[in-house]
Structure formats: C-alpha cells, structure tokens
Amino acid sequence: MRRQVPLLLTAIVGFVYIIQFFVPHKPFNIIEHLFTDWILIIAACAIWLGVLNLLKLSSEKVYKRAKDWPYALVIICGFFMITVAGFFFSGGRAFQESGTAFDYIYVNIFTPLSATMFALLAFFVASASYRAFRARTFEATLLLLAGFFVMLGRVPVGDLMTSWLPQGYRLSDLAGWIMMVPNMAGQRAIMIGIALGIMSTSLRVILGIERTITGGE
Amino acid sequence: MKFFEKLMSIDRRVIFLFVGVALIVPLFLDIEQTIEITPEVQTLYDAFMELPPGSKVLMAFDYDPPSAPELQPQAITGLRLCFDRNLKVIIIGLWPMGPMQANLALETVFSEENYFDKEPIYGVDYVNLGYSPGNELVIQRMGSSIPATFPRDFRGTSIEEIPLMRGIVNFSNFDYVFNLSAGYPGTVEWVQFAVDRFHARMGAANTAVQAPLVYPYIGTGQLTGLSGGMKGAAEFEKLTGFIGKGTKFMLSQSFAHMIVVFFIIIGNLAYFVTRGREEKKTG
Amino acid sequence: MDSVFSHTIAAILTIGIISFLYKDNPLYKFCESLFIGVSAGYWFVQQYYANLLPKLFDNLGITKLVGAENAPEGALQALFLEGRLDDNLLYLIAGVLGVMMLLRLSPKIGWIARWPLAFTVGSSAGLYFITYFQSNAMSQLEHTILPLNSFNNLVLIVGTVTGIIYFYFSKEHKGVFGGAAKVGIYFLMITFGASFGYTVMSRMSLLIGRIDFLFGTWLGLVK
Numbered sequence: 001m002r003r004q005v006p007l008l009l010t011a012i013v014g015f016v017y018i019i020q021f022f023v024p025h026k027p028f029n030i031i032e033h034l035f036t037d038w039i040l041i042i043a044a045c046a047i048w049l050g051v052l053n054l055l056k057l058s059s060e061k062v063y064k065r066a067k068d069w070p071y072a073l074v075i076i077c078g079f080f081m082i083t084v085a086g087f088f089f090s091g092g093r094a095f096q097e098s099g100t101a102f103d104y105i106y107v108n109i110f111t112p113l114s115a116t117m118f119a120l121l122a123f124f125v126a127s128a129s130y131r132a133f134r135a136r137t138f139e140a141t142l143l144l145l146a147g148f149f150v151m152l153g154r155v156p157v158g159d160l161m162t163s164w165l166p167q168g169y170r171l172s173d174l175a176g177w178i179m180m181v182p183n184m185a186g187q188r189a190i191m192i193g194i195a196l197g198i199m200s201t202s203l204r205v206i207l208g209i210e211r212t213i214t215g216g217e
Numbered sequence: 218m219k220f221f222e223k224l225m226s227i228d229r230r231v232i233f234l235f236v237g238v239a240l241i242v243p244l245f246l247d248i249e250q251t252i253e254i255t256p257e258v259q260t261l262y263d264a265f266m267e268l269p270p271g272s273k274v275l276m277a278f279d280y281d282p283p284s285a286p287e288l289q290p291q292a293i294t295g296l297r298l299c300f301d302r303n304l305k306v307i308i309i310g311l312w313p314m315g316p317m318q319a320n321l322a323l324e325t326v327f328s329e330e331n332y333f334d335k336e337p338i339y340g341v342d343y344v345n346l347g348y349s350p351g352n353e354l355v356i357q358r359m360g361s362s363i364p365a366t367f368p369r370d371f372r373g374t375s376i377e378e379i380p381l382m383r384g385i386v387n388f389s390n391f392d393y394v395f396n397l398s399a400g401y402p403g404t405v406e407w408v409q410f411a412v413d414r415f416h417a418r419m420g421a422a423n424t425a426v427q428a429p430l431v432y433p434y435i436g437t438g439q440l441t442g443l444s445g446g447m448k449g450a451a452e453f454e455k456l457t458g459f460i461g462k463g464t465k466f467m468l469s470q471s472f473a474h475m476i477v478v479f480f481i482i483i484g485n486l487a488y489f490v491t492r493g494r495e496e497k498k499t500g
Numbered sequence: 501m502d503s504v505f506s507h508t509i510a511a512i513l514t515i516g517i518i519s520f521l522y523k524d525n526p527l528y529k530f531c532e533s534l535f536i537g538v539s540a541g542y543w544f545v546q547q548y549y550a551n552l553l554p555k556l557f558d559n560l561g562i563t564k565l566v567g568a569e570n571a572p573e574g575a576l577q578a579l580f581l582e583g584r585l586d587d588n589l590l591y592l593i594a595g596v597l598g599v600m601m602l603l604r605l606s607p608k609i610g611w612i613a614r615w616p617l618a619f620t621v622g623s624s625a626g627l628y629f630i631t632y633f634q635s636n637a638m639s640q641l642e643h644t645i646l647p648l649n650s651f652n653n654l655v656l657i658v659g660t661v662t663g664i665i666y667f668y669f670s671k672e673h674k675g676v677f678g679g680a681a682k683v684g685i686y687f688l689m690i691t692f693g694a695s696f697g698y699t700v701m702s703r704m705s706l707l708i709g710r711i712d713f714l715f716g717t718w719l720g721l722v723k
Contacts, residue, residue: 002611006618013619017626021414029361036354037555038594039623042616043350044551045598049613051540052605071533078537079544086545093373095549096317096347098324102545104506106317110542111282112510113535115710116517118283122240122473122707123233123521125700130232130480134488139689144481146693151478151700154448156250157471172253177652178694179432180256185656186691188433188640189663189684195636202625213614213621233521240704240711244722286709287702313546350551353627368554409635425702429695436656437643439635446698447705466708473704 007208014206055079081105146182150175224487232480239476243468250467257435258452261420261442264393265295270303272392273385275417277407278308278315280399284424285318288397290450290463291422292322295395297459299343300326305381306343307391309367311355311402313348316371320345340379347371352402356410360387387415393441394419404431408439422449511718514710556595559588659687 013035020028054075061072082105090100097103135141152158153175162170204210268274276295280288299306310316323343327336337343346367349355358366363385364376376382384390394417398404404421408431411417418441423431425446434440444453447470450463516531557563561574578586597616604613644660646653665677666684673681716722 002614006614009615009618010622010625013622014626014629017623018629021630024361033358033361033365034590035619035623036351036358037591038597039354039620040351040551041556041591041594041598042601042620044547045601045616046620047543047547049602049604051544052602054536054540056605068529071529074530074533075537075540078534079541082538082541083544086541087548093369093549093553094371095545096320097372098320103317105538106314106542107321108506108510109513109534110538111285112513112710112713113517113531113538115282115285115706115713116514117532117535119703119706119710120517120520122703123236125703126236126477126480127229127232129477129700130227130484133481133484135485139685142686142689143693143696144485146690147696147700148478148481148693150694150697151474154446154697154701155471155474156252156467157475159251159253170253172255175697176255178690179429180436181652181655182659182687182690183429183694184432184436185659186663186687187430188436188644188656188660189667189687190691191433191636192640192660192664193667195632195640198628198632199637202629205621205625206629213618230522236707237711240708241715244708244711244715283706286712287705313543313550348546348550350547353631354623357627409631413631413635413639425698425705426695429691429698433640437639439639446701447708448701462712466705466712469708469711470701470704473708474700477700477704 003211006213007211010213011206011208014202018206051079082110146178150178153178221487221490224483225491235476235480236473239472240469243472246468248468250471252448252451252455252464252467254452254456255449257443257445258449258456259442260435261422261444262453262456264418264420264441265298265302265304265395268302268304268392271305273305273307273390274299275307275309275388275391275394276319277394277396277398278310278319279312279403280318280397280424281312281314282318284399286462286466287424287446287450288399288422289318289322289325290447290461291444291453292319292397293325293461294450294453294457294459294463295397295422296322296326296343298457300332300337303342306337307381307385308343308345308371310348311352311406312399313350315397316345316347320371340374340381342381344379344381345371346376353406353410356402356406357414360410360415363387363390388417389415391417396421398422398427399424400427403427404434404440408434412439420444422453425449507718511714514714518710552598556591556598559591560595561588658683663687 016028016031016035020032058072058075060066062069062076066072082102085101085105086095090102091097094100095102096106133144133147135144149171152161153171153173158171158175167173201210205213265274276292276299278292296306298304308316308319310319323345326332347370349366351358355366364382367376369375370379388394388411394407394411396404396407396419398407398421404423404427407417407419407421412419419439420442421431421440422444423446425448428443428445428449431440431443435443444450447463447466450461451467452463454461454463513531513534516527517535519525520528553563557574558572559574561572561576561578563571564573564577575586575588575591578584579589597619600612601616604610640660644657646657648654648657662680662684664684666673666681666688668681671677712722
C-alpha cells in the first residue's frame with residue numbers, strides 16, 4: 001500500500017497525459033480534464049499544508065517563548081490580518097477587486113515588502129561583482145568579458161562611449177551579437193541538455209524505475 | 218600597494234552606498250539619452266502593428282510585484298498600444314498576482330488625459346479573466362476550451378454575459394498572444410503549449426533575468442518578438458511613442474551598470490596587484 | 501483610506517527591509533516576519549477562491565449546502581434531492597486526495613500523502629516528456645541545422661554541438677571529444693556571462709523601482 005499504490009498512480013496518470021497529447025479526443029481529453037482539476041485541488045491542499053505547517057511551528061515558538069518568539073507572533077498576526085480581510089471583508093469571490101480590504105493589504109503591505117526583499121539583491125550583486133568576479137582563468141575571463149560587454153551594451157551609455165565608431169560596430173551591436181549568436185548557441189545546448197534530462201527522468205518516473213517519491217531508494 | 222590591500226578588504230557597506238547613490242542621483246537629473254532599438258523589440262512592435270483594428274490580443278500577466286519595475290512599464294505600453302489601435306484585450310494570469318498587476322496597469326493607462334473621454338469599455342474592449350491555478354495545465358486546457366478554463370471573469374461575472382468573450386473558444390480565436398513573464402510558469406510554458414501545440418502567434422516581455430533563457434525561441438521563430446527588462450521597456454516605449462517609466466529609469470540603469478563595471482575593474486586590478494606581490498613574496 | 505497614510509506604511513516597510521543592508525535589526529526582522537505571514541495568508545486565501553471553492557466545493561455542492569447565496573447546485577444536491585449520480589461526484593476523489601495531502605501534518609499517517617504526491621508527479625512526468633521533446637529538443641535541433649554560409653551560422657552550430665558534447669558525461673572528455681567539450685565550456689561561459697549582465701540589469705531595475713517609490717510616490721521629490 002505504501003509503495004505500490006503511488007507507483008501505480010504515477011504510471012496511470014503519466015500515461016494518460018502522454019496518450020492525450022496524441023489522442024486529444026474522448027475519453028482521454030475528459031480524463032485529462034478531470035485529472036487536471038484533481039491535481040489543482042491537490043496543489044491547493046499542498047499549499048494549505050505548507051501554510052498550516054508554518055502556523056503550527058510559529059504557534060509552538062510563541063507558546064514555548066522560544067528565541068525571537070515575538071517575530072513568530074508577527075507571522076501569525078500577518079497571516080490572520082490578510083486572511084480575515086480576504087474571507088470576511090472583501091466581497092467573497094471578487095476579493096481581489098480594487099478597493100477591497102484584501103487589495104489594500106496587497107498594495108500597501110505585500111507589494112512593498114516583496115518588492116524590496118528582491119530589490120535588496122541589487123546591492124549583493126554589486127558586492128559579489130567586486131569580490132568574486134575575477135579573471136583568474138581563460139574561462140573566467142570569457143565570462144567576465146561577456147558580462148562586461150552585455151552590461152555596457154544594453155544601456156545607452158555603452159553607445160555613448162563608442163559613438164566614435166561607425167554604426168554596427170558599437171557596444172550595443174556587440175552586445176546584440178553576443179546575445180543572438182554565442183549566447184543563443186550556449187542556451188540552446190543547455191535547453192537541449194535539460195530537455196533530454198527531463199525526458200529520461202520522466203520516463204524513469206512513469207515506468208517506476210525512479211522510486212524516490214515513494215520513499216524508496 | 219597598501220592601498221590595493223585595503224581595497225580588497227573594503228567594507229561591503231561602502232559598496233552598497235555607492236550603488237545607492239548611483240541609482241538615486243540620476244533620478245534628479247535630466248539628461249537625454251539615445252535608446253537604440255534591438256531587432257527583437259522591433260519585431261514585437263511590428264507584430265502589434267500588423268494586427269488590423271478589432272483583432273483580439275490575449276495578454277498573460279505572469280508576474281508579481283517584485284518584477285513590476287521591469288514588466289509594468291511594458292504592460293502599460295502594450296495596453297496603450299492596443300487601445301490606441303482599437304485592438305481588443307483579453308487579460309489572464311497564471312500567477313495569482315498577475316491580474317492584480319493588470320488592474321494597476323489599466324488604472325495608470327486610464328488616468329491619462331487621452332482616455333478621459335474615450336475610455337475603453339470593460340467587457341467590450343477589454344476584459345480581465347483573472348487568475349487560474351494550474352500553471353501550464355491552464356494553457357493546455359485553454360487550447361480546448363477557454364470558457365471551461367475561465368468560467369468567470371475577475372469580478373465574478375459569468376463569461377457568457379461578457380460580449381467580448383462571445384465566440385472565443387480556443388487559441389484560434391486570438392490574433393496574437395502577448396506574455397509578460399517573470400519566471401515559471403511563463404514564456405517557456407506558453408511557447409511549449411500555446412505556440413508549439415496550438416499554433417498561437419506570440420511575443421513576450423520578460424524580466425532581464427529570464428530574457429537570455431528564451432533567446433533560442435527567437436532563433437526558431439517560436440517567439441515573434443521579445444522585450445527584455447527595463448531596456449526592452451524603454452525601447453518599446455520609444456517605438457510606440459508613449460514615454461513612460463522605462464525611458465525615465467534608463468539613466469539610473471546606465472549609472473548602475475557603470476558602477477558595477479567600475480567595481481569589477483577595481484576588484485580585478487586590486488586582485489592582480491596584490492597577487493603579484495604575494496607571488497614575489499613566496500618567490 | 502488616505503493615500504498619504506497608505507504610502508507612509510509602504511515606505512516604512514520598504515525602509516525596514518532596506519535597513520538590513522546596515523546590519524540585522526529588529527525593524528528588519530519585524531518586516532521579514534510580516535512578509536512571511538502576509539504571503540502565507542495571501543496564498544491561503546488565493547488558493548481557496550481560485551481553486552478549492554470553484555473546483556471542489558462548487559462542483560460537489562458544498563457551497564450550496566452551507567447556504568451561500570447564488571451558489572450553483574452540485575453533485576450532492578443531484579444525489580440527495582434528485583436521486584441521480586452526477587459526473588461531478590468524481591470530485592469527491594480529489595477531495596479525499598486533498599485531505600490525504602493535509603494528513604502529512606500527522607506524523608503517524610503522514611505517509612498517505614505520497615498518494616496525492618504520486619498523482620501530481622505522474623502528471624508532470626507525462627506532460628513534460630512530450631512538451632520538452634517537442635519544443636526544447638526537436639525544435640532547437642531542427643533550427644541548428646543551418647547552411648554554412650555565414651560566420652554567425654558557423655558559430656551557432658559549433659557552439660550548440662560542442663555545448664551538447666560537454667553535457668555528455670558517459671564518455672571521458674579526452675582527445676578530440678575532450679577538445680570539443682572544452683570549446684563547449686567556452687560557449688557556456690559566454691552564455692553565463694551574458695546571463696550575469698542581464699541579471700545585473702534586472703536586479704538594478706527592481707531597486708530603481710523601490711527608490712522611485714520612496715522619492716517619487718511617497719516624498720514627491722521625483723516627477
């Protein structure tokens with residue numbers, strides 16, 4: 001029950017999705033639609049699971065007065081603030097409409113917090129460029145030069161610096177060439193490599209060779 | 218030599234300060250910059266311009282607030298272009314925050330003077346169908362039935378009551394798909410399903426982080442146009458003639474890139490000087 | 501509510517996060533915790549309205565059962581009021597699978613969550629097997645077969661082929677094969693460099709957005 005059922009489920013669902021690609025007609029399209037809805041419901045429950053787990057851990061921290069427990073309380077309060085607003089003060093299904101309590105929290109609390117959290121990376125990218133971006137080897141030099149030219153070539157100042165060169169030979173043209181030729185070649189190789197990897201892993205999962213999801217080796 | 222050793226161990230907060238100043242100061246400067254148009258953005262613009270009035274454009278907002286500085290200007294420009302050319306816009310999102318970002322973009326567009334007397338009508342000229350969970354599975358299902366995938370719009374109105382949605386069954390009813398993407402699910406999935414499986418014609422606006430990854434799709438023709446990051450936004454704005462934040466922020470962007478390049482040069486200089494000294498010492 | 505008040509809240513939270521650059525501090529920790537809590541709540545509400553309500557509760561008729569206005573009739577109403585088996589009754593299975601997923605919280609029967617997990621893994625495997633083959637493998641290979649009539653085409657072909665050779669680890673990278681793999685590394689390095697350049701562009705753009713909010717939207721200093 002613990003091992004066989006998950007393997008069987010994986011195989012059945014996997015084959016249904018493969019077959020419906022080639023035969024998008026009854027009954028496979030109907031089964032696929034149904035399975036898709038089921039997966040979405042499972043995915044929603046998985047997200048709820050994560051959220052409930054977070055609440056459980058935070059509550060335990062507050063209850064035990066563990067280190068930094070006031071911040072765990074902030075997590076709980078933040079959660080209830082938006083959930084109560086979303087469920088009870090935002091008009092039900094139209095909860096995301098402009099002007100609802102949910103939208104207010106989204107615009108004035110969620111947006112600045114999430115946007116600034118990611119914006120901080122700008123500082124760390126600059127710091128990392130200074131400390132770790134070294135032309136130690138030929139490969140590292142290639143990486144550095146490509147980054148260097150793309151960075152300058154993709155902003156107007158790059159063209160300003162090379163305005164004395166004829167059109168077609170300026171930094172923006174060089175950056176464009178890097179993106180459209182060597183970068184595209186490299187990305188293509190990566191893309192094909194990943195595709196082959198995903199295909200082989202998918203096949204292993206569907207055929208039950210890959211068993212880590214069932215808790216096996 | 219001591220100077221370079223000190224430079225190697227500089228406090229990171231000094232670097233942070235330089236970055237901050239490099240980004241803030243240009244916001245107060247008024248220097249005109251020449252924005253060169255890349256072929257990818259030109260193709261995107263041309264794809265919009267080739268559409269006859271009344272064509273239906275599906276705009277997929279697959280991003281969240283952190284990516285908004287890059288993608289919101291492109292969304293606003295895309296919407297303006299569509300409304301100005303009388304193209305019908307159908308908005309959806311594979312990211313839950315996407316349709317909310319779309320509403321913010323619409324608010325910005327409609328707050329402009331041009332739209333005071335001829336504001337596009339909701340349900341007739343544009344509609345926001347909201348978010349549907351399921352990532353790429355949503356695109357797959359849209360290929361067979363859009364009404365089944367989005368039975369209600371963002372406001373909870375049944376799709377049957379929306380005039381613009383009459384006769385729209387699947388991708389064959391859209392003349393162009395414009396995807397604004399910040400990651401997964403996004404442009405890669407739209408190409409895999411909407412373009413390759415259901416033969417939609419599609420262009421994309423991506424965050425700069427994601428743009429290099431989708432360049433191979435331009436080479437194959439799977440993508441008809443690509444606008445990457447703030448620079449892409451500035452180019453798109455220049456082509457359409459609607460000058461917005463993409464153009465406004467280009468000066469700060471230039472300064473930011475220069476400061477990073479400056480740090481790379483200084484860092485390498487200090488590294489090579491101090492390494493040479495160490496090699497001499499060890500003999 | 502007054503926009504000045506709203507913008508001030510947003511600005512305080514923005515500054516709170518930025519304050520981490522100086523050093524870790526209570527204001528940053530508060531903002532970080534608030535972000536975690538609000539994000540969790542956001543997803544909780546979002547998944548309910550976007551997913552569970554229309555797909556599970558509406559289809560089964562639970563929404564109607566609890567007395568919600570304008571709720572559609574579902575499978576349970578069909579079964580108990582009309583005495584017929586509705587197709588939507590199959591959504592009960594999804595409900596059970598969802599509950600199984602939530603049982604992961606219980607250490608004793610947490611293993612049951614592997615069933616719904618297997619369901620989702622199977623779907624991804626089946627879906628990706630075909631799409632990656634079509635869009636990312638075949639389509640890219642097809643467009644790499646180019647006429648050798650220009651320098652760019654030559655670079656594109658050499659870069660793609662040697663890049664793929666580098667990813668082939670079943671044969672030792674020696675001799676001609678090793679040389680080709682080495683060229684592949686050079687192309688990959690240029691690719692990573694280009695990606696780095698674009699990453700810098702992206703991160704700086706995000707920061708410019710926040711600075712514009714502080715100095716423009718909030719303080720009104722930037723037009």
